[in-house]
Amino acid sequence: MLEIRWHGRGGQGVVTAAKILAAASLREKKYFQAFPEFGPERRGAPLQAFTRIDTIPIRIYSHVTMPDAVVVVDDTLIGHTPLTEGLSEESLLIVNYNRSPGELRSRLKMQTGRLFTVRATEISLANIGRPVTNTAMLGALLSVCPAVSCRAVEEEICYTLAGKIKPELLEANILSFKEAFREVKGE
Amino acid sequence: MRVVAETANGAVAEAMRQIEPHVVAAYPITPQTEVVEEFAGYVSDGRVRTRFVPVESEHSAMSICVGASAAGARVITATSSQGLAYMWEMLYIASGNRLPIVMALVNRALSAPINIHCDHSDSMGARDSGWIQIYCRDAQEVYDTFIQALPIAEHEDVRLPVMVCYDGFIVSHSLARIEMMTDERVRDFIGSYKAVYPLLDRDHPVIYGPLVLYDYYMEFKRQQAEAMNRALEVVFEIGKRFGKISGRSYGLVSSYRMEDADIALAALSSTARTAEVIADELRDQGIRAGVISPRLFRPFPAKALLQALGGIKVLGVLDRADSIGAGMAPLAADIGAALQSAGSNIRLYNRVYGLGGRDLTLSDLKSFFLSLERAGQGKEMPAHFGYLGVRED
Secondary structure (H helix, E strand, C coil), X not given: CEEEEEEEEECCCHHHHHHHHHHHHHCCXXXXXXXXXXXXXXXXXXXXXXXEEECCCCCCCCCCCCCCEEEECCHHHCCCCCCCCCCCCCCEXXXXXXXXXXXXXXXXXXXXXXEEEECHHHHHHHHCCCCCXXXXXXXXXXXXXXXXXXXXXXXXXXXXXXXXXCHHHHHHHHHHHHHHHHHCEEC | CEEEEECHHHHHHHHHHHHCCCEEEECCCCCCHHHHHHHHHHXXXXXXXXXXXXCCCHHHHHHHHHHHHHHCCCEEEEECHHHHHHHHHHHHHHHHCCCCCEEEEXXXXXXXXXXXXXXXXXXXXXXXXXXXXXXXCCHHHHHHHHHHHHHHHHCCCCCCCEEEEEECCCCCCCEEEEEECCHHHHHHHHXXXXXCCCCCCCCCCCCCCCCCCCCCHHHHHHHHHHHHHHHHHHHHHHHHHHHHHHCCCCCCEEEECCCCCCEEEECCCHHHHHHHHHHHHHHHCCCXXXXXXXXXXXXXXXXXXXXXXXXXXXXXXXECCCCXXXXXXXXXXXXXXXXXXXXXXXXXXXXXXXHHHCCCCHHHHHHHHHHHHHHHCCCCCCCCEEECCCCCC
Protein backbone atom coordinates (compact mmCIF):
# COMPACT_ATOMS: atom_id res chain seq x y z
CA MET A 1 0.00 0.00 0.00
CA LEU A 2 1.14 3.50 -0.86
CA GLU A 3 0.39 6.29 1.63
CA ILE A 4 0.71 9.96 0.66
CA ARG A 5 0.40 13.04 2.87
CA TRP A 6 -0.41 16.41 1.31
CA HIS A 7 0.40 19.76 2.93
CA GLY A 8 -1.05 23.06 1.83
CA ARG A 9 -3.40 25.83 2.81
CA GLY A 10 -7.20 26.05 2.63
CA GLY A 11 -8.27 27.12 -0.87
CA GLN A 12 -5.22 25.77 -2.73
CA GLY A 13 -6.95 22.63 -3.98
CA VAL A 14 -4.98 20.27 -1.75
CA VAL A 15 -7.95 18.07 -0.90
CA THR A 16 -8.93 18.09 -4.58
CA ALA A 17 -5.43 16.88 -5.55
CA ALA A 18 -5.58 14.08 -2.96
CA LYS A 19 -8.96 13.03 -4.36
CA ILE A 20 -7.94 13.32 -8.02
CA LEU A 21 -5.03 10.97 -7.42
CA ALA A 22 -7.26 8.46 -5.62
CA ALA A 23 -10.03 8.61 -8.21
CA ALA A 24 -7.43 8.25 -11.01
CA SER A 25 -6.36 4.94 -9.47
CA LEU A 26 -9.94 3.67 -9.95
CA ARG A 27 -9.31 4.01 -13.72
CA GLU A 28 -6.63 1.34 -13.19
CA LYS A 29 -8.94 -0.82 -11.09
CA LYS A 30 -7.06 -0.05 -7.89
CA TYR A 31 -8.41 0.52 -4.38
CA PHE A 32 -7.98 3.82 -2.58
CA GLN A 33 -8.90 6.21 0.19
CA ALA A 34 -8.61 10.00 0.07
CA PHE A 35 -9.55 12.18 2.98
CA PRO A 36 -8.82 15.62 4.35
CA GLU A 37 -7.33 16.21 7.76
CA PHE A 38 -10.50 16.07 9.76
CA GLY A 39 -11.12 19.52 11.12
CA PRO A 40 -12.69 22.89 10.57
CA GLU A 41 -11.41 24.25 7.25
CA ARG A 42 -10.52 27.91 6.79
CA ARG A 43 -9.15 29.61 3.71
CA GLY A 44 -5.42 30.18 4.07
CA ALA A 45 -5.01 28.00 7.16
CA PRO A 46 -2.53 25.10 7.00
CA LEU A 47 -4.20 21.79 6.23
CA GLN A 48 -3.33 18.23 5.35
CA ALA A 49 -4.94 15.64 3.14
CA PHE A 50 -4.15 11.97 2.61
CA THR A 51 -4.28 9.42 -0.20
CA ARG A 52 -3.94 5.66 0.15
CA ILE A 53 -3.64 3.44 -2.96
CA ASP A 54 -3.39 -0.34 -3.18
CA THR A 55 -4.10 -3.20 -5.57
CA ILE A 56 -6.25 -4.92 -2.92
CA PRO A 57 -9.10 -3.51 -0.77
CA ILE A 58 -7.81 -1.13 1.93
CA ARG A 59 -8.92 -2.02 5.44
CA ILE A 60 -6.91 0.45 7.53
CA TYR A 61 -8.96 3.35 8.91
CA SER A 62 -6.30 4.74 11.25
CA HIS A 63 -4.46 7.97 10.49
CA VAL A 64 -1.52 8.00 8.07
CA THR A 65 1.53 8.27 10.36
CA MET A 66 4.35 6.81 8.22
CA PRO A 67 3.78 8.23 4.71
CA ASP A 68 5.66 6.89 1.69
CA ALA A 69 5.49 10.32 0.10
CA VAL A 70 4.82 13.85 1.35
CA VAL A 71 3.79 16.61 -1.06
CA VAL A 72 4.13 20.26 -0.01
CA VAL A 73 2.02 22.52 -2.20
CA ASP A 74 2.93 25.80 -0.45
CA ASP A 75 6.50 26.65 0.60
CA THR A 76 5.37 29.21 3.19
CA LEU A 77 4.63 26.21 5.43
CA ILE A 78 8.35 25.51 5.76
CA GLY A 79 9.40 26.10 9.35
CA HIS A 80 5.78 26.29 10.58
CA THR A 81 4.48 22.77 9.96
CA PRO A 82 6.26 19.47 10.76
CA LEU A 83 6.64 18.51 7.08
CA THR A 84 9.18 15.71 7.65
CA GLU A 85 7.24 13.96 10.44
CA GLY A 86 7.03 10.19 10.03
CA LEU A 87 9.46 10.05 7.09
CA SER A 88 11.70 7.01 6.71
CA GLU A 89 14.85 6.57 4.63
CA GLU A 90 12.85 5.49 1.58
CA SER A 91 10.18 8.19 1.92
CA LEU A 92 9.89 10.90 -0.69
CA LEU A 93 9.41 14.60 0.09
CA ILE A 94 8.29 16.69 -2.89
CA VAL A 95 8.16 20.44 -2.29
CA ASN A 96 7.02 23.42 -4.34
CA TYR A 97 10.34 25.32 -3.99
CA ASN A 98 12.27 27.56 -6.35
CA ARG A 99 15.76 26.88 -5.05
CA SER A 100 17.88 23.74 -4.83
CA PRO A 101 16.93 20.56 -2.94
CA GLY A 102 20.27 20.75 -1.07
CA GLU A 103 19.47 24.18 0.31
CA LEU A 104 16.00 23.01 1.35
CA ARG A 105 17.37 19.93 3.12
CA SER A 106 19.46 22.10 5.44
CA ARG A 107 16.53 24.49 6.01
CA LEU A 108 14.31 21.57 6.98
CA LYS A 109 17.13 19.94 9.02
CA MET A 110 16.02 16.82 7.19
CA GLN A 111 17.88 13.68 8.33
CA THR A 112 16.25 10.88 6.36
CA GLY A 113 14.24 10.51 3.17
CA ARG A 114 14.69 11.57 -0.44
CA LEU A 115 14.03 15.19 -1.33
CA PHE A 116 12.73 16.70 -4.58
CA THR A 117 11.84 20.25 -5.51
CA VAL A 118 9.85 21.78 -8.34
CA ARG A 119 9.15 25.43 -9.22
CA ALA A 120 5.42 24.78 -9.17
CA THR A 121 4.37 28.38 -8.45
CA GLU A 122 6.32 29.67 -11.50
CA ILE A 123 5.01 26.82 -13.66
CA SER A 124 1.41 27.49 -12.60
CA LEU A 125 1.71 31.25 -13.10
CA ALA A 126 3.15 30.72 -16.58
CA ASN A 127 0.49 28.23 -17.66
CA ILE A 128 -2.63 29.09 -15.68
CA GLY A 129 -1.92 32.71 -14.80
CA ARG A 130 -2.64 32.03 -11.11
CA PRO A 131 -0.49 30.41 -8.41
CA VAL A 132 -2.77 27.37 -8.16
CA THR A 133 -0.20 24.61 -7.84
CA ASN A 134 -2.19 21.48 -7.07
CA THR A 135 -2.15 20.06 -10.61
CA ALA A 136 1.57 20.90 -11.00
CA MET A 137 2.33 19.11 -7.74
CA LEU A 138 0.40 16.06 -8.96
CA GLY A 139 2.76 16.01 -11.97
CA ALA A 140 5.84 16.36 -9.76
CA LEU A 141 4.63 13.57 -7.47
CA LEU A 142 3.96 11.16 -10.35
CA SER A 143 7.40 11.89 -11.79
CA VAL A 144 9.15 10.46 -8.72
CA CYS A 145 6.38 8.18 -7.40
CA PRO A 146 4.51 6.49 -10.27
CA ALA A 147 1.49 5.48 -8.19
CA VAL A 148 -0.85 5.81 -11.15
CA SER A 149 -0.23 6.46 -14.85
CA CYS A 150 -0.05 10.08 -16.04
CA ARG A 151 -2.81 9.37 -18.50
CA ALA A 152 -5.21 8.27 -15.75
CA VAL A 153 -4.44 11.39 -13.72
CA GLU A 154 -4.84 13.69 -16.74
CA GLU A 155 -8.22 12.09 -17.46
CA GLU A 156 -9.23 12.49 -13.84
CA ILE A 157 -8.13 16.15 -13.75
CA CYS A 158 -10.37 16.78 -16.76
CA TYR A 159 -13.25 14.81 -15.25
CA THR A 160 -13.03 16.55 -11.85
CA LEU A 161 -12.44 20.10 -13.04
CA ALA A 162 -14.69 20.07 -16.12
CA GLY A 163 -17.65 22.33 -15.52
CA LYS A 164 -15.89 24.01 -12.60
CA ILE A 165 -13.31 25.95 -14.64
CA LYS A 166 -13.20 27.27 -18.22
CA PRO A 167 -12.03 24.82 -20.94
CA GLU A 168 -8.89 26.88 -21.65
CA LEU A 169 -7.97 26.77 -17.95
CA LEU A 170 -8.46 23.03 -18.00
CA GLU A 171 -5.91 22.78 -20.80
CA ALA A 172 -3.59 25.10 -18.84
CA ASN A 173 -3.81 22.80 -15.82
CA ILE A 174 -2.80 19.81 -17.96
CA LEU A 175 0.17 21.79 -19.34
CA SER A 176 1.13 22.73 -15.79
CA PHE A 177 0.85 19.06 -14.74
CA LYS A 178 3.10 17.96 -17.62
CA GLU A 179 5.69 20.69 -17.15
CA ALA A 180 6.07 19.96 -13.44
CA PHE A 181 6.43 16.25 -14.29
CA ARG A 182 9.47 17.14 -16.45
CA GLU A 183 10.98 19.84 -14.23
CA VAL A 184 11.11 18.13 -10.83
CA LYS A 185 14.68 18.06 -9.41
CA GLY A 186 16.34 15.62 -7.03
CA GLU A 187 19.58 16.04 -5.11
CA MET B 1 -23.54 -1.73 -12.05
CA ARG B 2 -21.24 1.29 -11.83
CA VAL B 3 -17.98 1.48 -9.90
CA VAL B 4 -17.45 5.00 -8.61
CA ALA B 5 -15.09 7.02 -6.43
CA GLU B 6 -17.40 8.48 -3.82
CA THR B 7 -17.58 9.28 -0.11
CA ALA B 8 -20.07 7.48 2.13
CA ASN B 9 -22.05 10.71 2.48
CA GLY B 10 -22.17 11.06 -1.32
CA ALA B 11 -23.22 7.41 -1.57
CA VAL B 12 -26.12 7.94 0.83
CA ALA B 13 -27.28 11.01 -1.11
CA GLU B 14 -27.10 8.94 -4.31
CA ALA B 15 -29.01 6.05 -2.69
CA MET B 16 -31.65 8.57 -1.58
CA ARG B 17 -31.93 9.84 -5.17
CA GLN B 18 -32.41 6.27 -6.37
CA ILE B 19 -34.95 5.52 -3.64
CA GLU B 20 -36.79 8.80 -4.27
CA PRO B 21 -38.76 8.88 -0.99
CA HIS B 22 -41.93 10.96 -0.75
CA VAL B 23 -40.59 13.19 2.02
CA VAL B 24 -37.17 14.16 3.39
CA ALA B 25 -36.99 16.48 6.38
CA ALA B 26 -33.50 17.19 7.65
CA TYR B 27 -31.26 19.83 9.16
CA PRO B 28 -27.58 19.97 8.16
CA ILE B 29 -24.98 19.16 10.82
CA THR B 30 -21.31 18.18 10.58
CA PRO B 31 -20.34 15.49 9.53
CA GLN B 32 -23.70 14.61 7.95
CA THR B 33 -23.91 17.89 5.96
CA GLU B 34 -23.14 16.58 2.43
CA VAL B 35 -25.99 14.07 2.62
CA VAL B 36 -28.54 16.86 3.02
CA GLU B 37 -26.66 19.30 0.77
CA GLU B 38 -26.36 16.90 -2.17
CA PHE B 39 -29.87 15.54 -1.85
CA ALA B 40 -31.31 19.09 -1.67
CA GLY B 41 -29.45 19.66 -4.96
CA TYR B 42 -31.20 16.66 -6.56
CA VAL B 43 -34.53 18.09 -5.41
CA SER B 44 -33.88 21.60 -6.73
CA ASP B 45 -32.57 20.21 -10.04
CA GLY B 46 -35.81 18.28 -10.43
CA ARG B 47 -34.07 14.91 -10.47
CA VAL B 48 -36.44 13.60 -7.78
CA ARG B 49 -40.02 14.48 -6.94
CA THR B 50 -39.38 14.22 -3.21
CA ARG B 51 -40.89 16.91 -0.99
CA PHE B 52 -37.80 18.26 0.82
CA VAL B 53 -38.59 20.12 4.02
CA PRO B 54 -35.78 22.38 5.24
CA VAL B 55 -36.48 22.77 8.94
CA GLU B 56 -35.14 25.03 11.69
CA SER B 57 -34.09 22.18 14.00
CA GLU B 58 -33.73 18.44 14.27
CA HIS B 59 -36.66 18.27 16.68
CA SER B 60 -38.78 19.67 13.85
CA ALA B 61 -37.11 17.39 11.31
CA MET B 62 -38.14 14.28 13.21
CA SER B 63 -41.58 15.75 13.94
CA ILE B 64 -42.16 16.23 10.22
CA CYS B 65 -40.88 12.72 9.53
CA VAL B 66 -43.36 11.36 12.09
CA GLY B 67 -46.25 13.34 10.62
CA ALA B 68 -45.42 12.47 7.03
CA SER B 69 -44.89 8.79 7.80
CA ALA B 70 -48.17 8.54 9.72
CA ALA B 71 -49.89 10.27 6.80
CA GLY B 72 -48.68 7.43 4.57
CA ALA B 73 -45.41 8.62 3.03
CA ARG B 74 -42.02 6.93 2.63
CA VAL B 75 -39.70 9.12 4.71
CA ILE B 76 -35.94 9.54 5.10
CA THR B 77 -33.80 11.80 7.27
CA ALA B 78 -30.15 12.14 8.29
CA THR B 79 -28.32 13.59 11.28
CA SER B 80 -25.33 13.42 13.65
CA SER B 81 -24.45 14.04 17.29
CA GLN B 82 -26.30 17.02 18.81
CA GLY B 83 -28.85 16.70 16.02
CA LEU B 84 -29.78 13.20 17.14
CA ALA B 85 -29.75 14.35 20.76
CA TYR B 86 -32.19 17.12 19.83
CA MET B 87 -34.44 14.54 18.09
CA TRP B 88 -34.45 12.27 21.13
CA GLU B 89 -37.99 12.97 22.31
CA MET B 90 -39.37 12.38 18.81
CA LEU B 91 -37.36 9.17 18.25
CA TYR B 92 -39.65 7.41 20.71
CA ILE B 93 -42.75 8.84 19.00
CA ALA B 94 -41.53 7.37 15.69
CA SER B 95 -40.82 3.89 17.06
CA GLY B 96 -43.85 3.80 19.41
CA ASN B 97 -46.14 4.64 16.49
CA ARG B 98 -44.37 1.93 14.44
CA LEU B 99 -43.37 4.34 11.68
CA PRO B 100 -40.81 2.91 9.21
CA ILE B 101 -38.63 6.03 8.91
CA VAL B 102 -35.04 5.50 7.70
CA MET B 103 -32.20 7.63 9.05
CA ALA B 104 -28.54 8.00 8.09
CA LEU B 105 -26.73 8.58 11.37
CA VAL B 106 -23.19 9.82 10.80
CA ASN B 107 -21.59 9.07 14.15
CA ARG B 108 -20.07 12.01 16.03
CA ALA B 109 -19.19 12.74 19.65
CA LEU B 110 -21.52 14.71 21.92
CA SER B 111 -20.75 18.03 23.63
CA ALA B 112 -19.28 19.10 26.07
CA PRO B 113 -16.49 19.75 25.28
CA ILE B 114 -17.61 20.48 21.74
CA ASN B 115 -16.14 18.05 19.21
CA ILE B 116 -17.03 17.29 15.59
CA HIS B 117 -15.22 13.95 15.27
CA CYS B 118 -16.31 10.35 15.41
CA ASP B 119 -17.45 8.32 18.35
CA HIS B 120 -20.61 6.34 18.97
CA SER B 121 -22.01 8.28 21.95
CA ASP B 122 -24.82 9.72 19.81
CA SER B 123 -26.30 6.43 18.57
CA MET B 124 -25.55 4.59 21.83
CA GLY B 125 -27.59 7.25 23.62
CA ALA B 126 -30.51 6.21 21.41
CA ARG B 127 -29.97 2.46 21.62
CA ASP B 128 -33.09 1.99 23.80
CA SER B 129 -35.30 4.26 21.70
CA GLY B 130 -36.87 1.37 19.80
CA TRP B 131 -35.03 2.06 16.53
CA ILE B 132 -33.30 -0.74 14.67
CA GLN B 133 -29.57 0.09 14.55
CA ILE B 134 -27.17 -1.21 11.90
CA TYR B 135 -23.47 -0.27 11.93
CA CYS B 136 -21.42 -0.18 8.70
CA ARG B 137 -17.72 -0.91 8.41
CA ASP B 138 -16.99 0.91 5.15
CA ALA B 139 -18.56 3.07 2.44
CA GLN B 140 -19.72 0.07 0.37
CA GLU B 141 -21.59 -1.28 3.40
CA VAL B 142 -23.12 2.16 3.95
CA TYR B 143 -24.55 2.29 0.41
CA ASP B 144 -25.74 -1.33 0.51
CA THR B 145 -27.22 -1.10 4.01
CA PHE B 146 -29.04 2.14 3.34
CA ILE B 147 -30.90 0.48 0.47
CA GLN B 148 -31.68 -2.58 2.62
CA ALA B 149 -32.95 -0.34 5.43
CA LEU B 150 -36.20 0.46 3.60
CA PRO B 151 -37.53 -3.08 3.13
CA ILE B 152 -36.39 -3.88 6.70
CA ALA B 153 -38.26 -0.91 8.20
CA GLU B 154 -41.33 -1.42 6.01
CA HIS B 155 -41.59 -5.21 6.43
CA GLU B 156 -45.07 -6.09 7.72
CA ASP B 157 -43.58 -8.11 10.59
CA VAL B 158 -41.43 -5.19 11.68
CA ARG B 159 -42.78 -1.67 10.91
CA LEU B 160 -40.06 0.07 12.91
CA PRO B 161 -37.67 2.94 12.14
CA VAL B 162 -34.08 2.10 11.16
CA MET B 163 -30.87 3.98 11.91
CA VAL B 164 -27.97 3.28 9.52
CA CYS B 165 -24.84 4.26 11.47
CA TYR B 166 -21.39 4.99 10.02
CA ASP B 167 -18.23 6.67 11.27
CA GLY B 168 -18.13 10.45 10.91
CA PHE B 169 -15.24 11.75 8.79
CA ILE B 170 -13.39 8.40 8.91
CA VAL B 171 -15.92 6.85 6.52
CA SER B 172 -18.32 9.73 5.77
CA HIS B 173 -15.66 11.97 4.19
CA SER B 174 -13.20 9.44 2.76
CA LEU B 175 -13.27 8.86 -0.99
CA ALA B 176 -13.69 5.13 -1.60
CA ARG B 177 -14.36 2.64 -4.36
CA ILE B 178 -18.08 1.89 -4.30
CA GLU B 179 -20.13 -0.40 -6.54
CA MET B 180 -23.52 1.14 -7.20
CA MET B 181 -26.60 -0.49 -8.66
CA THR B 182 -28.82 0.87 -11.40
CA ASP B 183 -31.82 2.97 -10.37
CA GLU B 184 -34.12 0.29 -11.72
CA ARG B 185 -32.51 -2.44 -9.63
CA VAL B 186 -32.69 -0.34 -6.47
CA ARG B 187 -36.36 0.44 -7.09
CA ASP B 188 -37.14 -3.22 -7.78
CA PHE B 189 -35.40 -4.22 -4.58
CA ILE B 190 -37.18 -1.79 -2.31
CA GLY B 191 -40.54 -2.11 -4.09
CA SER B 192 -43.25 0.53 -4.13
CA TYR B 193 -44.38 1.87 -0.78
CA LYS B 194 -47.40 0.33 0.87
CA ALA B 195 -48.79 2.67 3.48
CA VAL B 196 -50.22 0.90 6.52
CA TYR B 197 -53.06 2.67 8.37
CA PRO B 198 -52.33 6.04 6.71
CA LEU B 199 -53.91 9.06 8.37
CA LEU B 200 -54.90 10.40 4.97
CA ASP B 201 -57.14 7.41 4.26
CA ARG B 202 -60.32 9.17 5.33
CA ASP B 203 -62.51 6.14 4.62
CA HIS B 204 -60.66 4.21 7.32
CA PRO B 205 -59.99 6.67 10.12
CA VAL B 206 -57.28 5.78 12.64
CA ILE B 207 -55.72 7.42 15.70
CA TYR B 208 -51.96 7.91 16.18
CA GLY B 209 -50.61 8.80 19.61
CA PRO B 210 -53.63 8.23 21.87
CA LEU B 211 -53.45 8.40 25.65
CA VAL B 212 -52.88 4.86 26.92
CA LEU B 213 -52.43 4.39 30.67
CA TYR B 214 -51.81 1.28 32.77
CA ASP B 215 -54.73 -0.37 31.03
CA TYR B 216 -52.89 -1.07 27.75
CA TYR B 217 -49.51 0.73 27.68
CA MET B 218 -47.60 -2.43 28.54
CA GLU B 219 -49.28 -4.41 25.76
CA PHE B 220 -48.23 -1.69 23.29
CA LYS B 221 -44.63 -1.94 24.47
CA ARG B 222 -44.70 -5.72 24.44
CA GLN B 223 -45.87 -5.69 20.82
CA GLN B 224 -43.15 -3.21 19.95
CA ALA B 225 -40.54 -5.49 21.56
CA GLU B 226 -41.92 -8.46 19.62
CA ALA B 227 -41.65 -6.52 16.37
CA MET B 228 -38.04 -5.67 17.23
CA ASN B 229 -37.26 -9.34 17.84
CA ARG B 230 -38.82 -10.30 14.51
CA ALA B 231 -36.42 -7.85 12.84
CA LEU B 232 -33.59 -10.38 13.49
CA GLU B 233 -34.99 -12.71 10.87
CA VAL B 234 -36.05 -9.93 8.52
CA VAL B 235 -32.62 -8.24 8.53
CA PHE B 236 -31.04 -11.62 7.82
CA GLU B 237 -33.42 -12.44 4.96
CA ILE B 238 -33.07 -9.04 3.33
CA GLY B 239 -29.27 -9.22 3.65
CA LYS B 240 -29.35 -12.52 1.74
CA ARG B 241 -31.80 -11.22 -0.85
CA PHE B 242 -29.55 -8.22 -1.40
CA GLY B 243 -26.67 -10.63 -2.01
CA LYS B 244 -28.59 -12.24 -4.87
CA ILE B 245 -28.86 -9.00 -6.82
CA SER B 246 -25.51 -7.42 -5.90
CA GLY B 247 -23.15 -10.31 -5.15
CA ARG B 248 -22.63 -8.80 -1.67
CA SER B 249 -24.49 -10.82 0.93
CA TYR B 250 -25.05 -9.56 4.48
CA GLY B 251 -25.75 -11.33 7.77
CA LEU B 252 -26.27 -10.13 11.33
CA VAL B 253 -22.66 -10.41 12.50
CA SER B 254 -19.58 -10.05 10.30
CA SER B 255 -16.72 -12.39 11.19
CA TYR B 256 -13.15 -12.50 10.03
CA ARG B 257 -10.93 -15.58 10.46
CA MET B 258 -13.05 -16.82 13.36
CA GLU B 259 -13.27 -20.50 12.26
CA ASP B 260 -10.33 -21.68 14.37
CA ALA B 261 -9.62 -18.56 16.44
CA ASP B 262 -8.42 -18.69 20.08
CA ILE B 263 -8.69 -14.96 20.69
CA ALA B 264 -10.83 -12.32 19.06
CA LEU B 265 -11.62 -8.64 19.03
CA ALA B 266 -15.18 -7.34 18.73
CA ALA B 267 -15.83 -3.82 17.43
CA LEU B 268 -18.48 -1.87 15.56
CA SER B 269 -17.99 0.02 12.29
CA SER B 270 -14.66 0.91 10.64
CA THR B 271 -12.51 -0.24 13.57
CA ALA B 272 -13.53 -3.82 12.80
CA ARG B 273 -11.84 -3.42 9.39
CA THR B 274 -8.62 -2.03 10.88
CA ALA B 275 -8.61 -4.89 13.41
CA GLU B 276 -8.57 -7.41 10.52
CA VAL B 277 -5.15 -6.12 9.51
CA ILE B 278 -3.76 -6.76 13.00
CA ALA B 279 -5.43 -10.19 13.12
CA ASP B 280 -3.57 -11.07 9.90
CA GLU B 281 -0.31 -9.88 11.43
CA LEU B 282 -0.82 -12.01 14.55
CA ARG B 283 -1.77 -15.01 12.41
CA ASP B 284 1.61 -14.65 10.66
CA GLN B 285 3.20 -14.97 14.11
CA GLY B 286 1.23 -18.16 14.80
CA ILE B 287 -1.43 -16.57 17.02
CA ARG B 288 -4.93 -17.64 16.04
CA ALA B 289 -6.70 -14.29 16.07
CA GLY B 290 -10.05 -13.27 14.62
CA VAL B 291 -12.42 -10.31 14.50
CA ILE B 292 -16.18 -10.11 14.91
CA SER B 293 -18.38 -7.13 14.24
CA PRO B 294 -22.07 -7.06 15.10
CA ARG B 295 -23.58 -5.42 12.06
CA LEU B 296 -26.96 -5.36 13.70
CA PHE B 297 -26.86 -3.83 17.19
CA ARG B 298 -30.61 -3.38 17.82
CA PRO B 299 -32.10 -5.93 17.98
CA PHE B 300 -28.98 -7.50 19.47
CA PRO B 301 -28.09 -10.66 17.52
CA ALA B 302 -27.04 -12.74 20.56
CA LYS B 303 -27.49 -16.13 18.89
CA ALA B 304 -25.56 -15.22 15.74
CA LEU B 305 -22.85 -13.66 17.87
CA LEU B 306 -22.39 -16.74 20.08
CA GLN B 307 -22.25 -18.87 16.96
CA ALA B 308 -19.60 -16.62 15.43
CA LEU B 309 -17.50 -16.69 18.61
CA GLY B 310 -17.24 -20.48 18.37
CA GLY B 311 -14.59 -21.95 20.62
CA ILE B 312 -12.55 -18.85 21.48
CA LYS B 313 -11.16 -18.44 25.00
CA VAL B 314 -10.66 -14.69 25.25
CA LEU B 315 -12.59 -11.81 23.72
CA GLY B 316 -11.59 -8.17 23.69
CA VAL B 317 -14.44 -5.74 23.13
CA LEU B 318 -13.71 -2.28 21.80
CA ASP B 319 -16.32 0.38 22.48
CA ARG B 320 -16.30 3.82 20.85
CA ALA B 321 -18.60 5.16 23.57
CA ASP B 322 -18.60 4.80 27.33
CA SER B 323 -21.60 4.26 29.57
CA ILE B 324 -20.07 6.46 32.22
CA GLY B 325 -20.31 4.87 35.64
CA ALA B 326 -21.55 1.49 34.41
CA GLY B 327 -18.16 -0.21 34.62
CA MET B 328 -18.66 -1.66 31.16
CA ALA B 329 -19.37 0.09 27.86
CA PRO B 330 -22.49 -0.65 25.74
CA LEU B 331 -21.21 -3.25 23.25
CA ALA B 332 -19.33 -5.17 25.95
CA ALA B 333 -22.32 -5.09 28.29
CA ASP B 334 -24.56 -6.64 25.63
CA ILE B 335 -21.99 -9.24 24.60
CA GLY B 336 -21.36 -10.02 28.29
CA ALA B 337 -25.09 -10.54 28.85
CA ALA B 338 -25.28 -12.86 25.83
CA LEU B 339 -22.30 -14.89 27.10
CA GLN B 340 -23.75 -15.10 30.62
CA SER B 341 -27.18 -16.28 29.42
CA ALA B 342 -25.54 -18.98 27.34
CA GLY B 343 -23.38 -20.13 30.25
CA SER B 344 -20.25 -19.38 28.24
CA ASN B 345 -16.86 -19.19 29.93
CA ILE B 346 -15.25 -16.93 27.34
CA ARG B 347 -13.33 -14.25 29.24
CA LEU B 348 -14.18 -10.70 28.23
CA TYR B 349 -12.02 -7.59 28.42
CA ASN B 350 -13.48 -4.22 27.50
CA ARG B 351 -11.71 -1.08 26.32
CA VAL B 352 -13.15 2.31 25.48
CA TYR B 353 -11.25 3.93 22.60
CA GLY B 354 -11.48 6.64 19.96
CA LEU B 355 -13.65 9.13 21.85
CA GLY B 356 -14.00 12.43 20.00
CA GLY B 357 -12.14 10.99 17.00
CA ARG B 358 -8.96 9.99 18.89
CA ASP B 359 -7.02 7.84 16.44
CA LEU B 360 -6.85 4.16 17.34
CA THR B 361 -3.28 3.45 16.27
CA LEU B 362 -2.24 0.11 14.86
CA SER B 363 0.24 -0.26 17.71
CA ASP B 364 -2.43 0.32 20.41
CA LEU B 365 -4.67 -2.18 18.66
CA LYS B 366 -1.85 -4.70 18.44
CA SER B 367 -0.78 -4.34 22.06
CA PHE B 368 -4.36 -4.90 23.25
CA PHE B 369 -4.65 -7.96 21.00
CA LEU B 370 -1.37 -9.30 22.40
CA SER B 371 -2.47 -8.75 26.00
CA LEU B 372 -5.52 -10.91 25.19
CA GLU B 373 -3.19 -13.60 23.92
CA ARG B 374 -1.15 -13.49 27.15
CA ALA B 375 -4.38 -13.53 29.19
CA GLY B 376 -5.43 -16.66 27.29
CA GLN B 377 -2.20 -18.35 28.30
CA GLY B 378 -2.57 -17.27 31.91
CA LYS B 379 0.55 -15.10 31.68
CA GLU B 380 -1.23 -11.82 32.31
CA MET B 381 -4.35 -10.59 34.06
CA PRO B 382 -5.49 -7.48 32.16
CA ALA B 383 -8.03 -5.13 33.76
CA HIS B 384 -11.56 -6.06 32.73
CA PHE B 385 -12.38 -2.48 31.81
CA GLY B 386 -10.29 0.50 30.84
CA TYR B 387 -9.50 3.18 28.28
CA LEU B 388 -7.23 2.53 25.29
CA GLY B 389 -5.11 5.25 23.71
CA VAL B 390 -5.55 7.86 26.44
CA ARG B 391 -2.97 9.92 28.39
CA GLU B 392 -2.95 8.57 31.93
CA ASP B 393 -0.38 10.93 33.45
